[in-house]
Amino acid sequence: MIETIPEPQRQISPYAIQVWRISSIISHIVTIIIFVAIIFMQQHFDWYGWIGHASYVLLAITALHSIYGIFYYPALMQRTWRYEVDAEHIHLKHGALEKTHTIIPMTKVQYVNTNQGVILRKYGLATITIGTTASSHEIPAILEEEAEMLRSQIAIFAKVTGSE
Template identity: 50%
Template structure:
């Protein structure tokens, strides 16, 4: 008799959208400032004409990239991310265009860690990193209390499975 594995139901935090938007906005602003400095240098030092065109093209691509990666993508990522932890598996499911569904057997888990950068700290979120001998997986943007409890649960279940 085959036991069916039900779909993961746990969602990542809705604050992930604002956190991803903030971090991506910082990256795009830095890129635009660098491009603005290069355009200023092009005007001051009269570089070849094609360099100015390339720089303006890069500005346009950066703006288009910003519209998608700041305005659209974070909401899609948050709405498609699902995870679940059971005694047998850790399930990770995400993706809008390319659907990814990963089952990590609890017997293969070697370590589990949490990490948090300064922007994630502002929103009270953690990433959970799960490592096996062959690969590493992560669950992004989990609220602090849930992330710490989940880390302990995975570590305990992996230890129990390892000890059997």
């Protein structure tokens, strides 16, 4: 009989939407400023004409991408992110267009960290990073208290299974 692993059910925080929107706004503003600076310099320093044309095209693409990246993508990712931690596995599932389902055996866990930047701290959130021998995985934007508890739980499970 084949044992099936149930789908993960726990969601990341709804505040992840605001965090990802703020991050996206910052990165898009920086990108737009760079393209505007390139266009300005092309016009004032008589650079090749194709640089200005390419910059306008890239600026338009960036503007369209910013609409998607600020308004749609964060909400879509928050709705699709699921995780579950039990004594044997860590289950991560996310993505709407490109779905990713990762199952990490506790025996492979080498370390677990919590990370918190300025924007995450403002919303009381943290990201958990789980390291294995081959890669690292993240559970983004969960409540800070839950992240601390989950980090401890994973560390205990990993120690019990003999991976640390």
